[in-house]
Amino acid sequence: MGTQFWVKGTVLCKTGAQVVNATGPELDKFIGKISYGLFHGQRLKQCGLGGRPFRFSFFPSLMExxxxxxxxxxxxxxxxxxxxxxxxxxxxxxxxxxSPYETLHGPLGLYLWNFICCSCSCLVMILFASEVKFHRLSEKIANYNESTFVYKTYTERFDRSFWIILFTFLSHTLNILLIRLAGIQFPFQEAKEATVNTGASDLMY
Known part of the structure; x- marks a missing residue:
């Protein structure tokens, strides 16, 4: 979660490329790299005169x-x-x-923990994807403290940390399905005559 491997992409130095009218292989001299996570990242700016590496952190530098x-x-x-x-x-x-008995007949808690994890992982993916795509986060980072050159996102893709969140979401979803296949009934499917245990064991199991 704390690594910079959430997004990886390249940024184009639009100003420099327009000045020399770069096309084809010449355009590679104006394409830099960027990778970042939730707390920090690094970028390599290229405007035809070689790369300029720079590390940055979101707190407190980029919060504005x-x-x-x-x-x-x-x-x-x-x-x-x-x-x-x-x-x-x-x-x-x-x-x-x-408690093997609770493995087969455990009540609400088995679903509760997995549902919370599924909901949080889904929200993380949706919110972070909207921040990157709709709010153009890569361009804002690349153009931070730049008064001469204008940078534009050239390529952009999610990296391993983002896909770990997706894997976590799928894992907890699979847990819910396996619990259901193991014979544990959903709380709302229990018979009305059954005694409902509302003690601490409900949350534990």
């Missing part, structure tokens, strides 16, 4: 040029995802080795 509320929301839901994924893993291990 990026959608700060959206970015903080992504970090918040990432934190919630980490916490509840850890909680879900701990209780699943306890459930598997400590």
């Amino acid at each position: 040029v990026i959608p700060a509320s959206l970015h903080i929301s992504v970090i918040f839901f990432c934190s919630v995802l980490i916490v509840f994924s850890s909680v879900a893993s701990a209780f699943f291990m306890y459930n598997a080795f400590g």
